[in-house]
Amino acid sequence: MPTYEFVCKYCGNRFETFATISQKEKGLDLFCENCGSPDVKQIISAPMTLLRGSPSSGCSGSGSGGCC
Numbered sequence: 043m044p045t046y047e048f049v050c051k052y053c054g055n056r057f058e059t060f061a062t063i064s065q066k067e068k069g070l071d072l073f074c075e076n077c078g079s080p081d082v083k084q085i086i087s088a089p090m091t092l093l094r095g096s097p098s099s100g101c102s103g104s105g106s107g108g109c110c
């Protein structure tokens with residue numbers, strides 16, 4: 043079952059909820075767990091862009107590189 047993440051627009055509380063696709067299409071009656079406000083917004087969780095290793099960081103190594 044997929045997890046959806048929501049943020050409360052009123053107090054900023056973030057929470058997750060489970061729902062099936064059909065439940066979600068029908069519309070979820072969600073309330074903030076913190077303040078009870080129905081004014082919540084779904085957070086579309088994009089996959090984190092993987093931090094690329096810094097290829098030019100060779101000189102900042104243990105000092106034995108000798109390139110600097």
Ligand SMILES: [Zn+2]
Pocket residue numbers: 050051052053054055074075076077078079
């Ligand atoms: Zn709230």
